[in-house]
Amino acid sequence: GNGGPGARHDWNATVGYKDQQGNNVATIINVHMKNGSGLVIAGGEKGINNPSFYLYKEDQLTGSQRALSQEEILNKIDFMEFLAQNNAKLDNL
Structure with missing residues (x-):
């Protein structure tokens, strides 16, 4: 069950861009990650202003x-x- 020291925390990773006032204009990618999962984002700069x-x-x-x-x-x-360098299994986190 949830709760206690063993409670799992999920992570949300978001890539978007903002206007000059710092307001979020658009979300390009939103990924929900469980503990132990990784995210790699690669892309060019064209078409995306102020990526964050x-x-x-x-x-x-x-x-x-x-x-x-x-x-x-x-x-x-x-x-x-x-963990990766030690060949640990991230899925087991």
Whole structure:
């Protein structure tokens, strides 16, 4: 069941672009990720102005969403790279 220290957290990764005021104009890609899954986004610059990548955490118990800090994002990426280098199975996270 949900709850407790073992509760799984899902991740939502969104790629979009914003206007000069910083408002989200369009969402290009929105991916729902379970724990342990990875996302790689590649593309050219043509046709996309001010591309932005933002990652936020959604609490499954409360439904609240909070943007991840740059440090949290880097920590997660570093951890995933560590697992990959050690041939760990990300699906088992």
